Amino acid sequence: MSRLHHLYGLLRYLMMLLSGTIFVSGLVLFGLGVWIRYGAATFVQVMGSFSAQLVTISYVCMCLGAILSLLGFIGCYGAWSENRCLIMLYFFILSMMFAAEVTGVIFILVYKDLVEVMIRGASKDSLRMSYMGPTAADPISTAWNTIMVHYKCCGFDNSTADFTNSVFSANTGLLYPKTCCVDLTSTACDGLDTTQGLIHPKSCITKLINVIQDQSVIFGSTASGICVMELASMMVSVVLFVRLGNTYY
Template sequence: MQCYSFIKTITILFNFLIFLCGVALLAVGIWVSVDGPSFLKIFGPMSSSAMQFVNVGYFLIAAGAVLFALGFLGCYGAHTENKCALLMFFFILFLIFTAEVAAAVVALVYTTMAEHFLTLVIVPAIEKDYGSQKDFTQVWNSTMEGLKCCGFNNYTDFENSPYFKENNAFPPYCCFDNVVNSTDTEACTKKRAEDKVVQGCFKQLLKSIRTNAVTVGGVAAGIGGLELAAMAVSLYLYCNMK
């Protein structure tokens, strides 16, 4: 009974923290969606690019809703000893864990397929919007500057873009290994881009992930371990409830 009471108390406290995190994410997500300009003023210009590339508000609302539901079910189920709530808590965690494992397997085994799929989606967007849509262009400029890369595959992704049609040149990131430190103002022509052979951002991103594989793997393993522990605890409480 002492072990059961201890685990029950820890479960309530742990899920209450998850519940509070969910409430906080929901609040920030709603704030960003309703009053984006105020959010941008506080977090600066970089947040503007991020918000255009991925709708941060909706993402935060979705993540907050999941954490809110998980925290509430776990806390309520443990406190009131409600088997139905604990079972739902276990089921949602199991679905999340399964989705994470499936995503990891796809990322490891089907990297080439993922690259082909993303190429079909991202390259047409570059050809359509780079140079004409300010926010989209800023996002790609920040990405290429940060990763020292050019386009999704390489410089050829920009050949049909509004930027190339207007300037008859590729973005400078396609001709410099380090744009920030470069003082070269010469246009990035096709010949210069071919000579420089700057890697595409997808390959550069994969390289960065592999470089930090231990850190990424450790974080993923830690999250997976917590989820498995939470599922085990919920099953323990479920099976020992009267």
């Protein structure tokens, strides 16, 4: 009997630990959503028509993060207070979220290539159809200027060729904007001279993909850890729920 009592106590602490981990994971997911919405605003803008979907994804991350944090608190308090109702609520909500997350992961894996193609297409279209130049104040132009200057790149995936038949080229008659220049103060880099060394040879798609992949690793690791914690928490919560029923009834 004493051994069972110690095992029950261990399960309580284990559930509190797992719930606490879920609470922290929820905060991380919420923070990732905030980063996508506000910290990565520059990258979101250059994706043109696809930016609305990314904003939606950011809100989904923030909502899921908030729910997970609340759920982690409920699990901790339920295990600490030995409240069967809270433990049952914890298991019910957690199981639904787990099923939804697994479905979401499968969806992402199946349509990953399609999403990348959509991002590439939307970003390239925004450069050609919406980019107005280095002095323009609209969000898309500002975002592209920031990316080209900060990451020392030019164009989307083909350097100066990406500006051919673009709105920028049609309006200015130039082959590339000043933000493509290695030296922004150089008079030789005039938007027409394409001599090697004057403009950045690398395109910006590589930089964009690297940033997205870096954040995807964080997102994937967080999601995997959350799923493992959720599965373990569901198992422990069921055992605790049954054990408390045997104790009080």
